Amino acid sequence: QKEVEQDPGPLSVPEGAIVSLNCTYSNSAFQYFMWYRQYSRKGPELLMYTYSSGNKEDGRFTAQVDKSSKYISLFIRDSQPSDSATYLCAMNWNSGNTPLVFGKGTRLSVIA
Amino acid sequence: GAGVSQSPSNKVTEKGKDVELRCDPISGHTALYWYRQSLGQGLEFLIYFQGNSAPDKSGLPSDRFSAERTGGSVSTLTIQRTQQEDSAVYLCASSLPGYNSPLHFGNGTRLTVT
Numbered sequence: 001q002k003e004v005e006q007d008p009g010p011l012s013v014p015e016g017a018i019v020s021l022n023c024t025y026s027n028s029a030f031q032y033f034m035w036y037r038q039y040s041r042k043g044p045e046l047l048m049y050t051y052s053s054g055n056k057e058d059g060r061f062t063a064q065v066d067k068s069s070k071y072i073s074l075f076i077r078d079s080q081p082s083d084s085a086t087y088l089c090a091m092n093w094n095s096g097n098t099p100l101v102f103g104k105g106t107r108l109s110v111i112a
Numbered sequence: 113g114a115g116v117s118q119s120p121s122n123k124v125t126e127k128g129k130d131v132e133l134r135c136d137p138i139s140g141h142t143a144l145y146w147y148r149q150s151l152g153q154g155l156e157f158l159i160y161f162q163g164n165s166a167p168d169k170s171g172l173p174s175d176r177f178s179a180e181r182t183g184g185s186v187s188t189l190t191i192q193r194t195q196q197e198d199s200a201v202y203l204c205a206s207s208l209p210g211y212n213s214p215l216h217f218g219n220g221t222r223l224t225v226t
Contacts, residue, residue, distance in 0.1 A: 103154060
């Protein structure tokens with residue numbers, strides 16, 4: 001079993017839809033959870049960062065962490081064509097500069 | 113300000129040749145990471161530098177892979193005797209020390225081994 005599982009998609013939605021992206025993980029020691037967005041032929045960029053369980057909202061984006069279920073989600077409201085990208089979840093288990101463990105990424109297309 | 117810069121952006125090489133990939137991190141970022149991204153495989157950790165030392169080399173796939181960092185800045189990833197399975201995008205990221213410091217990625221070097 002991989003440490004972090006993420007459905008690769010592709011996921012295609014109409015403009016304005018609510019998008020739900022998810023990851024599951026096996027290591028209960030993970031405490032720091034991130035979502036990165038990667039446009040084609042670009043490097044990933046940090047979108048959301050959460051510590052432990054709970055929700056975090058930033059504009060149209062909401063990140064949720066459920067540590068009891070080892071499950072994290074990213075919701076995108078009022079999705080736009082510019083949201084079309086690959087979304088990668090990432091996590092690690094302490095506060096130092098330890099390497100992040102990434103999911104494989106979900107490719108999202110928002111159709112106008 | 114300038115972000116993480118990687119060169120070359122694309123590299124095509126013949127099987128068996130050596131290649132060098134370069135990463136210029138953001139000024140002041142003491143932590144530097146190399147990841148490999150293959151189609152359908154996600155980001156695979158290769159090596160991490162804190163300053164010039166590499167406390168974690170656990171992800172290097174074989175002894176054909178090596179990396180160094182000089183002056184706490186530029187890093188070079190070297191692949192010797194390249195194989196077709198080395199074809200991938202090699203991504204470099206840098207960050208400030210500390211738990212709340214995000215990784216800043218470059219746009220990668222796309223390596224194709226023919």
